[in-house]
Amino acid sequence: MFTKNDQLAVNAIRCLSLAQIEKANSGHPGLPMGASPMAYVLFNKILKANPKNENWFDRDRFVLSAGHGSAMLYSLLHLSGYDLSIDDLKQFRQKGSKTPGHPEYSHTKGVEVTTGPLGQGIGQAVGLAIAEKHIEALYNKDDLKIIDHYTYALCGDGDLMEGVSYEAMSLAGHLNLNKLIVLYDSNDICLDGNLSSSFSENVEKRVKAQNWNYLKVEDGNNLEEIYKAIKKAKENQNGPTLIEVKTIIGYGSKNQGTNKVHGAPIGDDDFSLAKKNYGWEFEDFIVPDEVYKTFEDGILKNGKEENEKWDEILKNYEEKYPKDYKELMIGINRKLPKDFMKDVKKYDSSMKALATRASSGEVIQDLSKITRNFWGGSADLFASNKTDIKDEKSFSDENSCGRNIFYGVREFAMAAIGNGIIAHGGSFHHVSTFFVFADYLKAAIRLSALSGHALTYVFTHDSIAVGEDGPTHEPIEQLAMLRSIPNTIVIRPADANETRLAWKIALESQNTPVILSLTRQNLPNLKQTENLEDINRGAYVIKDCENPELILISTGSEVSLALEVSKKLEEENKKVKVVSMPSMEL
Numbered sequence: 214m215f216t217k218n219d220q221l222a223v224n225a226i227r228c229l230s231l232a233q234i235e236k237a238n239s240g241h242p243g244l245p246m247g248a249s250p251m252a253y254v255l256f257n258k259i260l261k262a263n264p265k266n267e268n269w270f271d272r273d274r275f276v277l278s279a280g281h282g283s284a285m286l287y288s289l290l291h292l293s294g295y296d297l298s299i300d301d302l303k304q305f306r307q308k309g310s311k312t313p314g315h316p317e318y319s320h321t322k323g324v325e326v327t328t329g330p331l332g333q334g335i336g337q338a339v340g341l342a343i344a345e346k347h348i349e350a351l352y353n354k355d356d357l358k359i360i361d362h363y364t365y366a367l368c369g370d371g372d373l374m375e376g377v378s379y380e381a382m383s384l385a386g387h388l389n390l391n392k393l394i395v396l397y398d399s400n401d402i403c404l405d406g407n408l409s410s411s412f413s414e415n416v417e418k419r420v421k422a423q424n425w426n427y428l429k430v431e432d433g434n435n436l437e438e439i440y441k442a443i444k445k446a447k448e449n450q451n452g453p454t455l456i457e458v459k460t461i462i463g464y465g466s467k468n469q470g471t472n473k474v475h476g477a478p479i480g481d482d483d484f485s486l487a488k489k490n491y492g493w494e495f496e497d498f499i500v501p502d503e504v505y506k507t508f509e510d511g512i513l514k515n516g517k518e519e520n521e522k523w524d525e526i527l528k529n530y531e532e533k534y535p536k537d538y539k540e541l542m543i544g545i546n547r548k549l550p551k552d553f554m555k556d557v558k559k560y561d562s563s564m565k566a567l568a569t570r571a572s573s574g575e576v577i578q579d580l581s582k583i584t585r586n587f588w589g590g591s592a593d594l595f596a597s598n599k600t601d602i603k604d605e606k607s608f609s610d611e612n613s614c615g616r617n618i619f620y621g622v623r624e625f626a627m628a629a630i631g632n633g634i635i636a637h638g639g640s641f642h643h644v645s646t647f648f649v650f651a652d653y654l655k656a657a658i659r660l661s662a663l664s665g666h667a668l669t670y671v672f673t674h675d676s677i678a679v680g681e682d683g684p685t686h687e688p689i690e691q692l693a694m695l696r697s698i699p700n701t702i703v704i705r706p707a708d709a710n711e712t713r714l715a716w717k718i719a720l721e722s723q724n725t726p727v728i729l730s731l732t733r734q735n736l737p738n739l740k741q742t743e744n745l746e747d748i749n750r751g752a753y754v755i756k757d758c759e760n761p762e763l764i765l766i767s768t769g770s771e772v773s774l775a776l777e778v779s780k781k782l783e784e785e786n787k788k789v790k791v792v793s794m795p796s797m798e799l
Contacts, residue, residue, distance in 0.1 A: 215436045218507045222292070223253045223436070224491040225504045227465070229288035231487065232497040233305035233312070234478050240306060240314070243474040244282035246487065247433060247460035248367065248398045254439045255365055255396065256289050256512055263516035264294035267322045270545055270638065271523050272516075273362045274325045274341045278334025279369040279398060280315040281476070286324070287312045292504060294513045295323040299498050318636060318664040319724075326636045327664045330656055332375025333629045335395065338366035339381045340633020342393035342453070343608070343618070348639045350613035351585055352541050357530050359523075359541075363447065366395045370408050373397070373416065380626030385453050386424030389610035393453035394446045398433075400462040406472050416457060426454040433460030465490040544586035544639040547667065547723060553583050554717050560709035561743050566735035569769070570673040572709035573731055574599030576716045581605070581616065587720075589643035589669075590618030592627050598645040598673045624650050628657030628670070635666040641720055645671035648688040648730060651695060658726065662700040665724035674733040675705065676770060695728055696797055704796045705730040707772035710742035711795050718749070718799070732770045739773065751799030756791035766792045
């Protein structure tokens with residue numbers, strides 16, 4: 214099945230990667246030199262994708278969890294026909310280029326998620342696979358299969374050492390995500406030296422204990438064996454699959470098999486030696502026509518054909534199931550009707566006091582009736598966060614239509630998975646836990662912001678009013694931390710009506726994560742918010758006066774307190790204006 218042109222293509226990936234790194238005088242050559250064979254087989258022989266229509270919804274997704282190997286991914290994207298030129302490769306790691314040091318979602322066409330912080334790519338891959346399974350269950354028909362694709366990830370030893378990978382893989386096995394396949398670049402080397410100095414787990418036993426399938430390829434240069442392993446993994450119907458591929462880091466270098474080739478350019482002399490070992494006779498950034506032809510006959514041809522077939526299926530689907538088609542498009546385009554809030558409950562001051570977590574819970578019930586694409590999960594705190602959708606089942610292998618994900622006590626994985634769900638497209642998704650545990654998942658929030666994922670974070674129990682649980686559960690510094698993250702909207706509503714409008718902002722967001730900071734304790738429904746139409750400016754005067762001597766600016770549960778304080782001050786003949794500032798970012 215594999216010819217000399219396939220091997221030529223593998224070496225083209227290696228040499229393009231090395232050329233990028235040497236020109237930039239920065240980067241990680243070891244992974245591309247060792248892992249290019251498996252990456253080539255996956256991209257050109259397996260992956261269902263159309264490089265000329267990178268947003269085709271039913272494409273397979275590929276995640277380079279070991280994001281430091283970005284030069285290899287960029288080489289693959291260029292050769293496959295994505296909008297990435299040789300000149301772009303020459304700008305590797307340069308400011309403003311399409312080829313940054315680590316892959317960035319929405320920055321480079323063909324990059325599915327942002328990776329680099331190890332482990333999070335695995336979490337996001339799990340999210341992509343969950344989204345596929347859920348949307349497939351919602352919209353596929355017996356006669357028209359509109360959603361049917363796989364999620365692939367390539368990880369290294371570092372990914373598997375990170376705690377988030379344990380959390381995410383545990384949930385993936387529990388949910389029987391059989392369309393998730395992870396290629397493990399197993400080279401026994403880490404940045405500091407031999408892997409044995411810090412990691413001695415039996416990976417096979419570990420993943421099997423997590424309800425994964427395990428396959429092994431002994432020779433990472435054997436294209437045929439890699440192909441057979443991936444095909445076998447695709448045939449499996451029970452559980453995700455990890456394929457351990459034994460590779461030699463820096464293959465072809467004088468320092469192959471050592472940490473010296475992990476994270477620094479190998480230099481001109483060693484690059485020349487590697488070329489000689491590969492039988493590569495071309496100048497830097499020169500690719501022979503045979504290689505481009507190999508990709509034209511592979512991913513480009515197959516992707517175009519599969520995309521055209523799907524377009525026909527979609528057309529038939531629209532004609533036969535117009536209501537489902539319309540709702541699917543709402544999810545894919547992330548665009549609800551302009552008046553979607555008209556059926557969401559409003560509150561007046563005569564109603565009983567409510568914690569904002571409780572009013573949020575009521576809003577969630579109303580929103581859930583607007584579109585099936587609205588769903589969410591909690592890290593074992595549905596009862597406390599009030600984020601479950603009533604009368605809906607949990608998402609599971611048996612019920613993939615379920616709209617409540619029981620993430621378990623896996624906060625970091627929950628957020629990484631949520632990023633994957635949003636990156637996949639088709640969903641309005643929220644995740645939830647106690648506010649104090651935002652620390653556990655902050656790194657994933659940062660990737661939400663960097664990627665522009667409109668994931669909604671619901672953090673409840675947001676102040677010292679948590680009370681009896683004590684200081685371990687009382688968030689103090691978390692609000693300032695979250696407000697400091699660029700491209701993130703933090704909203705701390707004062708009452709039920711502000712909470713309602715906070716959710717409106719969350720669902721209208723296109724490329725910004727929204728964080729809702731909600732109370733455990735009851736708060737009065739304020740008279741001043743009864744006719745409030747939006748909080749889009751982030752702050753507004755909730756109690757006015759002419760020529761104020763004092764302006765009290767407050768957020769969340771302190772707004773009602775500020776109103777009480779203003780009355781006390783007025784009794785002392787002070788002129789006081791009160792401002793509610795639910796968000797500093799709007």
